[in-house]
Amino acid sequence: MKVKYNLLHKEKDTKARLGTLETNYGIVDTPMFMPVGTRATVKGLNPEEVKACGSGVCLANTYHLWLRPGEDIVEYCGGLHKFMNYDGPILTDSGGFQVFSLAKNKKKDITEEGVHFKSHIDGKNLLLTPEKSIEIQNKLDSDIAMSFDECPPASASYDYLKNSVLRTLRWAERGKKVHSNPRQSLFGIVQGGAYEDLRKLSAEETVKMDFDGYSIGGVANDGESKEDMYKAIDYSIPYLPEDKVRYLMGVGEPVDILEGVERGVDIFDCVLPTRIARHGQVFTRHGKINLNNARFKMDLTPVEEGCDCYCCKNYSRAYVRHLISVGEVLGGRLLSIHNIRFLIRLTEEIREAIKEDKFLEYKECFLKDYNSKNK
Amino acid sequence: MKVKYNLLHKEKDTKARLGTLETNYGIVDTPMFMPVGTRATVKGLNPEEVKACGSGVCLANTYHLWLRPGEDIVEYCGGLHKFMNYDGPILTDSGGFQVFSLAKNKKKDITEEGVHFKSHIDGKNLLLTPEKSIEIQNKLDSDIAMSFDECPPASASYDYLKNSVLRTLRWAERGKKVHSNPRQSLFGIVQGGAYEDLRKLSAEETVKMDFDGYSIGGVANDGESKEDMYKAIDYSIPYLPEDKVRYLMGVGEPVDILEGVERGVDIFDCVLPTRIARHGQVFTRHGKINLNNARFKMDLTPVEEGCDCYCCKNYSRAYVRHLISVGEVLGGRLLSIHNIRFLIRLTEEIREAIKEDKFLEYKECFLKDYNSKNK
Numbered sequence: 001m002k003v004k005y006n007l008l009h010k011e012k013d014t015k016a017r018l019g020t021l022e023t024n025y026g027i028v029d030t031p032m033f034m035p036v037g038t039r040a041t042v043k044g045l046n047p048e049e050v051k052a053c054g055s056g057v058c059l060a061n062t063y064h065l066w067l068r069p070g071e072d073i074v075e076y077c078g079g080l081h082k083f084m085n086y087d088g089p090i091l092t093d094s095g096g097f098q099v100f101s102l103a104k105n106k107k108k109d110i111t112e113e114g115v116h117f118k119s120h121i122d123g124k125n126l127l128l129t130p131e132k133s134i135e136i137q138n139k140l141d142s143d144i145a146m147s148f149d150e151c152p153p154a155s156a157s158y159d160y161l162k163n164s165v166l167r168t169l170r171w172a173e174r175g176k177k178v179h180s181n182p183r184q185s186l187f188g189i190v191q192g193g194a195y196e197d198l199r200k201l202s203a204e205e206t207v208k209m210d211f212d213g214y215s216i217g218g219v220a221n222d223g224e225s226k227e228d229m230y231k232a233i234d235y236s237i238p239y240l241p242e243d244k245v246r247y248l249m250g251v252g253e254p255v256d257i258l259e260g261v262e263r264g265v266d267i268f269d270c271v272l273p274t275r276i277a278r279h280g281q282v283f284t285r286h287g288k289i290n291l292n293n294a295r296f297k298m299d300l301t302p303v304e305e306g307c308d309c310y311c312c313k314n315y316s317r318a319y320v321r322h323l324i325s326v327g328e329v330l331g332g333r334l335l336s337i338h339n340i341r342f343l344i345r346l347t348e349e350i351r352e353a354i355k356e357d358k359f360l361e362y363k364e365c366f367l368k369d370y371n372s373k374n375k
Numbered sequence: 376m377k378v379k380y381n382l383l384h385k386e387k388d389t390k391a392r393l394g395t396l397e398t399n400y401g402i403v404d405t406p407m408f409m410p411v412g413t414r415a416t417v418k419g420l421n422p423e424e425v426k427a428c429g430s431g432v433c434l435a436n437t438y439h440l441w442l443r444p445g446e447d448i449v450e451y452c453g454g455l456h457k458f459m460n461y462d463g464p465i466l467t468d469s470g471g472f473q474v475f476s477l478a479k480n481k482k483k484d485i486t487e488e489g490v491h492f493k494s495h496i497d498g499k500n501l502l503l504t505p506e507k508s509i510e511i512q513n514k515l516d517s518d519i520a521m522s523f524d525e526c527p528p529a530s531a532s533y534d535y536l537k538n539s540v541l542r543t544l545r546w547a548e549r550g551k552k553v554h555s556n557p558r559q560s561l562f563g564i565v566q567g568g569a570y571e572d573l574r575k576l577s578a579e580e581t582v583k584m585d586f587d588g589y590s591i592g593g594v595a596n597d598g599e600s601k602e603d604m605y606k607a608i609d610y611s612i613p614y615l616p617e618d619k620v621r622y623l624m625g626v627g628e629p630v631d632i633l634e635g636v637e638r639g640v641d642i643f644d645c646v647l648p649t650r651i652a653r654h655g656q657v658f659t660r661h662g663k664i665n666l667n668n669a670r671f672k673m674d675l676t677p678v679e680e681g682c683d684c685y686c687c688k689n690y691s692r693a694y695v696r697h698l699i700s701v702g703e704v705l706g707g708r709l710l711s712i713h714n715i716r717f718l719i720r721l722t723e724e725i726r727e728a729i730k731e732d733k734f735l736e737y738k739e740c741f742l743k744d745y746n747s748k749n750k
Contacts (some may be wrong), residue, residue, distance in 0.1 A: 320442040
């Protein structure tokens with residue numbers, strides 16, 4: 001089935017919205033944070049652990065799975081759900097972002113047909129087109145697929161961005177035409193940098209194509225400021241239909257999730273919680289801390305007092321610090337669980353605040369604590 | 376409490392014995408295989424996963440924990456059980472083997488006092504003595520501690536070995552004298568290479584000191600042949616009391632476990648199952664296989680048909696191969712679970728065979744399959 005967004009409540013002082021998303025694997029609540037399982041695994045965690053964090057949808061990566069093991073193998077294995085043993089909804093990105101960020105030497109040749117580039121693994125010449133991206137995602141059999149878009153850097157000129165937006169619209173149309181998996185939804189992506197008219201153009205034309213949901217892209221590519229991100233959201237949201245879900249791609253930090261929700265975003269994803277975990281960094285209500293710091297050597301308290309995650313319920317900072325400092329992978333695993341749970345718990349609290357029309361109060365309170373650095 | 380070994384049944388055709396070991400954390404069955412948690416974690420697994428493999432006792436490493444995080448920190452955190460959140464029996468080795476195998480540039484200076492060597496981490500000068508080893512283990516608060524012994528290489532001469540055995544006896548006595556943790560058992564270690572008279576000397580004199588259990592060491596150091604290992608066991612066992620448990624250190628392969636049990640050994644440990652797992656190698660009833668092999672790319676069967684471990688119940692060879700080949704740590708984790716469960720299941724079946732006086736039949740049958748290479 002195609003996903004169906006149900007708008008339950010609009011917060012009174014902001015554009016924040018409470019909703020649900022009906023999927024092939026049940027109904028999930030929004031606003032929501034999606035953990036990222038790039039290569040068909042959320043790094044270090046098994047599916048039960050991902051679910052125990054309260055995750056709704058899990059993300060997987062088209063570019064990486066195209067290269068290894070290959071979409072045909074995943075299809076042969078019964079699709080992504082069966083392959084990775086995850087019986088919850090899965091969203092795949094289009095590979096567009098990885099082509100732009102991971103191509104060998106960052107060199108690529110963007111043509112009307114698609115993007116020519118070299119594999120970041122073996123340097124092999126590759127071509128990713130809108131059709132190919134959709135074909136791969138059809139075979140991966142995710143529940144939600146993304147249109148193939150260009151992800152230009154923040155430094156791109158207005159003229160470049162305008163051409164890019166127009167090309168991405170043509171690519172979206174081409175992808176939609178070949179999309180053929182009846183149980184998979186397809187989302188359109190709004191681009192246009194921090195320019196109001198380009199975001200408007202991109203959003204209006206994308207919406208005309210009638211996708212199952214809409215993403216806001218180009219906010220976490222390369223060098224975007226937070227101001228640019230907020231502008232990109234503000235300039236896109238007014239042109240997106242109320243009855244479709246909105247996904248801000250590649251975001252992120254707790255503050256960005258709050259700013260996104262305030263502006264009307266429903267879904268977020270980011271590799272941040274697992275990436276920083278492997279280096280010993282964790283989110284807490286009082287800001288990020290780094291467990292490599294010697295002051296945690298004999299700290300018997302959990303990573304975050306009051307957190308209900310598996311890591312905090314069972315281990316001390318001293319133990320997790322030991323694991324991280326000697327390079328034991330259980331350390332990154334425990335902190336990944338905590339960081340993912342932290343962001344999901346943030347969205348749970350956000351949903352409560354929206355329900356009670358107290359979003360701004362909640363946001364202010366959260367950020368005051370988060371920025372207090374009183375650890 | 377001190378561990379108490381109960382001999383339940385002696386197999387009729389061999390020296391194999393069925394027993395139980397009463398520990399601070401309940402009664403465990405022998406023969407038994409212990410997973411190795413070198414740095415207070417069985418690599419990649421959490422304690423629940425280790426227990427789900429059916430593990431009785433878990434091993435931790437005195438040398439590694441002495442260096443990082445330090446025994447004082449573990450003691451401050453409430454001992455190893457609380458530190459690593461493992462509520463089953465834990466055995467610590469003495470650090471003797473690591474000093475001999477890990478010392479920087481393998482250079483060490485063995486004196487009557489102890490062993491002078493350089494840390495494998497930062498090259499710092501260190502001295503490990505029998506007293507220090509016991510003091511560290513007392514603080515780690517494991518359930519079973521090991522006496523500090525010298526682990527000479529297989530190439531050592533008879534004269535060298537004889538002096539080494541005599542020194543290890545003096546070291547055992549010194550360690551026993553300072554041992555002061557009332558809830559911790561202390562095991563003596565029999566050395567003597569593959570020489571009958573040295574093993575007899577070492578065993579008889581060690582037993583005179585009346586330890587809570589006895590280990591057979593010097594069989595998995597550096598270059599020992601399987602014949603030497605079997606000789607070492609054969610020459611030691613006759614001098615060990617029937618009412619104490621017997622532990623063959625650092626072993627091993629399925630065939631070695633079978634040979635050890637046949638000769639009267641009760642406990643085994645080895646890093647093999649987790650080490651080979653991280654490289655994609657797994658035990659199966661039909662021998663070891665390497666999942667990196669391309670023929671597993673589209674293999675929808677579990678790692679081992681009929682295995683009851685978490686990996687085999689939930690994932691295909693194709694998926695685990697993908698994880699291993701792209702370097703995702705979940706791969707090593709899943710295969711570690713399988714390999715540990717494989718060896719523990721082997722000991723479960725061995726216990727059944729002993730109970731029914733069919734050990735040799737079981738051994739022959741197992742080895743026929745294992746060596747058939749019919750995968």
